[in-house]
Amino acid sequence: MLHKHIGKIAAILAGLLLGSPLPAEARDLNAGFVMKEMSSKEQYAYVAGVIEGLAYSRFLKDRPNEKGMSCIYDWFYESKDKKWAKMEQWFNRHPDKQVGVLLHVLIKKECGA
Numbered sequence: 001m002l003h004k005h006i007g008k009i010a011a012i013l014a015g016l017l018l019g020s021p022l023p024a025e026a027r028d029l030n031a032g033f034v035m036k037e038m039s040s041k042e043q044y045a046y047v048a049g050v051i052e053g054l055a056y057s058r059f060l061k062d063r064p065n066e067k068g069m070s071c072i073y074d075w076f077y078e079s080k081d082k083k084w085a086k087m088e089q090w091f092n093r094h095p096d097k098q099v100g101v102l103l104h105v106l107i108k109k110e111c112g113a
Contacts, residue, residue, distance in 0.1 A: 031102055032095025035088065047087065050100050051076045054107065071111035 034043055051072065059069040076083060090102050104113075 029098075030095060031091035031097055031099050034099055035091050035095065047099065047103070048076070050103055054100065054103060058111075068111055072107055075107050075110055 034046060038046065055069045055072040058072055059066060062068045086106065087103070090106060091099065094102055
């Protein structure tokens, strides 16, 4: 089922990497879409990919210091069930927002910006 969404995911990643506005179909891949249209496996894979992007971006910003990147990984992978429940609540509260933006807001509280 994830293969149906690869085009949207690729468009989002390209937009983020190139700094260009997101095409209309990519803007549809928001928190509401993730929560309502993706299976739990797809949700996890997508969110883990966003976490990877946020962590690597933080490393590029802070390098050679890996503290911020490690904090982001720890935030997601430690106490995963508790964090997942918080993410679901946040995604459902803001279904029209992009997942990366919502995760950044949640992670910033513990790991800084």
